[in-house]
Amino acid sequence: MDSGAAKGLAFGGVIAVRLLPALVLGPLAGVMADRWDRRYTMVVCDLLRFVLFASIPTVVLFSDDPVVGVGWAAIATFLIESITLIWLPAKEAAVPNLIPRARLEASNQLTLVTTYGITPVLAALLLAGLNQLNASLSDVGVQWAAWATPSSLALYFNALSRLATALVVFFGIREISGHNGKNHKSDSMIRQFVDGWRFVGKTPLVRGLVFGILGAFAAGGVVIGTANFFAGELNGGDSTFAILFATIFVGLGLGIALGPRMIGALSRRRWFGLSIILAAGSVALLALATHLSVAVACTLLVGVGAGMAFLSGTTLLGGEVEDDVRGRVFAVVQTGTRVILMLAISLSGLLVGVGGSRAVAGTGLSISSTRVLLGVAGVLGVAAGLWAFRQMDDKPGVPVFADLFSSMRGRPLGIPEPVTGGVFIVFEGGEGAGKSTQIQHLAAVLTAQGREVIVTREPGATEVGSRIRRMVLETNTGQSGPALAPRAEALLYAADRAHHVSTVVRPALLRGAIVISDRYVDSSLAYQGAGRSLAVDEVQWLSAWATGGLKPHLVVLLDIDPSVGLARAQLRGSPDRLERESIDFHERVRQGFLDLALAEPNRYLVLDATKDEKELAEAISDRVGAILPPLPEPKPANRRVREAAMS
Missing domain, CATH: 3.40.50.300 (P-loop containing nucleotide triphosphate hydrolases)
Structure with missing residues (x-):
């Protein structure tokens, strides 16, 4: 196997292992959220994550064999991801019952910006600061305690944050308890699982939302999976890859943070479809980029579109889906996005590593498998966005771009009321x-x-x-003006x-x-x-x-x-x-x-x-x-009347 294929397989393999729990527990997580008490589900999950996060540095500290520590870290990570898949649908299904619908978008915006923007940046800065402090202390002969290395402190902090969340939910947010008041235990988990997927399939709004979100994440996954190889296409190295990788998450944060302000009063259903088209169209344009500045701009737009789609889609799911099936629908989205990311990142990394570049006979040009894959992913993503838009459009007959520009100024176009006949x-x-x-x-x-x-x-x-x-x-006599x-x-x-x-x-x-x-x-x-x-x-x-x-x-x-x-x-x-x-x-x-x-x-x-x-x-x-309809034909006289007149 050549180095490109090995590199693609290694990168894709790491991502696949990271996201593998979605295939194990994802399909059942939504059933659990709709079947079990959501408050207790969240508390138990957070307590388990507290124990698992704290166990990783503890096992490494007390284990004489490094292999045991590394092995337990992998097992604990897998378990944490699996438990998180149960925690997320329960949380997402409970939030719309606690927050007025008009505030749901702002709540989701704050949550997503914190999750994908502020928290990773602060964590990276904190870890970098601890490492720098460790290096400075080492220079003067001071060593960290074995249990207080920067990575161990980060894991302990993560564990304590989960414990704090569990305590707050258990003692401070009792309203989360229960679900929709129905007795789900009368149905089997398999029946509930089937009913949840059936609801997704037969409901146009939910079908469009789920399919669109998966399409946006697939496009983003292809960009992430091919970024390392695309950096080489731009004659760059690891620094170029790091720039592209970071840019897509910067765009994600910008789309979530600034999206609602940019589109103003535009229908959120329309905004969702347009966001998918923006993200996928930017992927297609990225395939044509030959300079780093253009590639960064396109990658940024991919992230912006994906962030806006994720925010609008999550808000619509929380506001439009009934509580009875909300947990299962969110589980489909959470599981689907992880699986799509896994497949998109892993397969795209492997394909471009194997594909390389091919010369076009007689032209002196070469076609890169990276660009081909990006172009195909972009076109398919745009098609998915258009399909989702048509499934969900709540203003048929209203011009899309005119509505967008008017909505940005706070004056969305209304739906023309039908007029027939006259x-x-x-x-x-x-x-x-x-x-x-x-x-x-x-x-x-x-x-x-x-x-x-x-x-x-x-x-x-x-x-x-x-x-x-x-x-x-x-x-107005007697006055001027x-x-x-x-x-x-x-x-x-x-x-x-x-x-x-x-x-x-x-x-x-x-x-x-x-x-x-x-x-x-x-x-x-x-x-x-x-x-x-x-x-x-x-x-x-x-x-x-x-x-x-x-x-x-x-x-x-x-x-x-x-x-x-x-x-x-x-x-x-x-x-x-x-x-x-x-x-x-x-x-x-x-x-x-x-x-x-x-x-x-x-x-x-x-x-x-x-x-x-x-x-x-x-x-x-x-x-x-010329514009009037033809006059109606005069109705023929009754046959009996005509016959009577003839006689």
């Missing part, structure tokens, strides 16, 4: 554009065709809307729109009517957004929330020069508050309308409002006719 047509334009006249023409044409037509307006189509209309449009602050004005329009859509527009659309509205969302975007200089995206989000995402099928924009339109409006009588605004305000409103039409040309019909009235009406009728 057609929604909106007329927009500046003051004096002639919307009312053209609405009457269109309504008359459609009514003559035998269609149900609902003509409405904003604001003021309802009793509530009439009150709001008086508030926002009444003339607008009667309302711009934000208050936008909120009032949104309130009218929410009530209008809920009580008038949506019910009519659901029964198949044609709704024609004089003004809708675009008026807020043009008047409050462009006219009042409010942030258009904020006004748009507010209107989308108020309407449940309802969009018109067609917007007829009657474009007119503000000076011409205002002159027309003055002929109707005394101007309202908006008509009294400056010409610059109305110029901004006009440009706001035109910008909206330019952004979505397929949904707009833009017409010059100064053209002949009949010409405009014909153009509007032609465009509306």
Whole structure:
């Protein structure tokens, strides 16, 4: 066996032995968490770990044969890992019952950051400090006591921490006792085991979570398993390997610590799937890296994605899974991640050690098995992330990246409420554009065709809307400036729109009517957004929330020069508050309308409002006719009626 294969086999073998207990006790750990009292389970497990950790340096100290000490250390480590597999599902299943659901993510975040970030770093610093102190004392002739070597002190400290945890849980957190109140002892452990796996398989959310978490850890395992060989690909040595190895855990900690703040109000189900895709996609990019800086950046993103996936997945499992099966589900995750890590690290290390590099005939290029494996793992991981995303997506129909960017600003997109049957047509334009006249023409044409037509307006189509209309449009004589602050004005329009859509527009659309509205969302975007200089995206989000995402099928924009339109409006009588605004305000409103039409040309019909009235009406009728459903066929007369008439 060549040195590469031996190196890969040795590295993979060490990891395999470290994770082997998952195969022994993992499948039953969840059953124990759901079957036994969780508080006593945690206490007994911690007491056993206290004894085992303390026994390792003690056996080494009193044993004359070093082989006995090393052998017992291996056995004790195996037992500690096995006991931990029983302790973890009991703890994870109990935590959601102690913490309000709104605080569960923060609790998991603190736990995971401590476990994977702060504790390893502090342990490494403490051990390094003790070793340095030992070396300094040796230089002056002072020797440590045999029982107080740095490694022994670390193990004793670990043992005492387990004892402290057991005492705190037993005496201080009595609420952990019990599980869900059901008598699990009536079922056999085998039956409970089968039921737990069946629940995972038949529940889309849990299935997506488990599969996604395993996919993220598989991608991370491949990176860890190939890091030593990939360092050679970058013309580096052990230091390069150490950098890559450390970077993935730095990324893991960053993803856990900063992930919730980065994504803001994004749905946690969506966040989970996107995190898997980020981690796996970064693995695929890592396969193409030829410089250490690029490799470090990709490795960091792998860790960030895996950390965010682990945090969001753990939180969703704790919050969404019923207490009855929570222990078994967490056991599946804990066991699965260990087994996947074992396989990914061991097999990837072995495969790249055996594979080496192969020259491509006639090209002068060589393909490394390390890069091939990373690329394949990345592609498969992205596929797993997409599958998990589709299984769990709780906002179907909402654009993912638009939702992500809006959520990062604290304004997640809502789920559009379904509308079937009807057609929604909106007329927009500046003051004096002639919307009312053209609405009457269109309504008359459609009514003559035998269609149900609902003509409405904003604001003021309802009793509530009439009150709001008086508030926002009444003339503010005797004062300068607008009667309302711009934000208050936008909120009032949104309130009218929410009530209008809920009580008038949506019910009519659901029964198949044609709704024609004089003004809708675009008026807020043009008047409050462009006219009042409010942030258009904020006004748009507010209107989308108020309407449940309802969009018109067609917007007829009657474009007119503000000076011409205002002159027309003055002929109707005394101007309202908006008509009294400056010409610059109305110029901004006009440009706001035109910008909206330019952004979505397929949904707009833009017409010059100064053209002949009949010409405009014909153009509007032609465009509306193209989007209307066909009229229903007249029902045939009853046969007996026809026969009676013939006789």
